[in-house]
């Protein structure tokens with residue numbers, strides 16, 4: 450039997466893993482500048498947590514949960530997203546007030562699981578960088594959150610994007626009546642015919658039907674004065690900060706907990722395909738109470754790392770320069786191999802990236818390995834060298850060789866940065 454990875458999963462190695470890690474480092478550095486703290490929550494949680502938070506009638510809960518039960522038949526699900534677990538943790542451990550300064554500014558990295566039909570940019574296991582800011586409602590905080598998301602994209606160097614915003618109506622009932630009236634005149638796809646009963650708002654951002662809704666009644670026109678003012682303050686400040694944004698009246702997002710401003714950063718590159726949302730988020734001011742916690746307003750977003758990787762590839766952005774090692778040690782005989790072990794240790798302790806042969810290869814083959822590993826220097830150790838307590842170091846760049854005394858090897862590397 451041949452073993453294969455499960456459908457909708459990927460193996461990430463070598464250059465891709467380097468790119469993945471580089472994204473993570475860049476984002477972590479940004480998170481630190483915005484003064485965020487890391488939170489790690491379990492990869493699986495009780496199923497009802499997701500039903501209650503993400504929404505019983507959301508696609509994620511209805512169709513996409515990876516469900517599991519334990520030996521006592523308790524129902525769990527692999528987390529489809531990170532917000533629910535973070536909120537659960539804050540409520541459970543009372544991470545608010547006291548020693549915890551509000552607003553909490555939390556971030557997480559980790560795998561998420563959705564049983565979706567796989568395609569480019571849509572996986573069954575994918576990775577989020579997410580943030581949740583808890584315990585404050587201020588339009589300036591919302592601006593800062595959107596700015597943080599935008600800064601991730603800019604710092605990575607991705608150019609071809611748009612920032613879309615919308616404001617969800619507080620009192621959904623009035624708007625829903627108008628919307629349902631309007632939808633009666635439209636022919637809807639199979640999914641939307643189901644949504645019209647269970648979750649009509651979601652129809653607005655259906656990928657199949659979207660083009661039919663250009664003349665749809667706008668939620669903005671149904672906002673109360675306070676919400677309108679709040680949203681306008683956000684957009685005005687974003688404009689002042691030179692952040693390019695546009696309003697997308699049909700942006701509702703696929704998770705039921707959003708209550709106010711929502712936003713997405715989408716790639717405009719055709720090669721990104723239909724899964725073009727790189728980052729999505731919004732304000733969820735009622736979720737804490739919904740999950741039996743205190744009244745804590747909150748906002749957050751999550752970026753799909755795999756989609757960022759596709760966007761980077763489309764724009765030919767390689768975050769990691771050609772991989773290289775500082776030196777490759779070539780041993781001309783057995784004695785040299787024995788000596789090499791302490792040489793490797795010494796150089797690695799001094800902070801250099803060093804390798805050597807472990808397959809008893811011929812000298813010629815060792816030179817080839819040095820080349821393939823892109824070693825800046827090749828260190829040659831043989832009979833003659835050991836006798837004279839030195840090594841020969843050859844530079845890849847200049848092709849020149851130099852005899853270096855044992856005790857001067859570190860000095861050589863300090864003084865020869867290529």
Ligand code: HAM
Pocket residue numbers: 529530531532563565570571572573574575576577579580581703704726727728729730731748749750751752753754755756
């Ligand atoms: P979301 O929009 O469902 O939001 O997911 C965030 C991002 O994850 C998407 O914009 C996309 O880049 C990526 N993503 C989603 N599904 C997949 C998939 N199947 N394969 C690959 N990438 C995917 C949330 O999850 C919210 N928890 C965000 C949030 C945090 N809102 C407030 N706080």
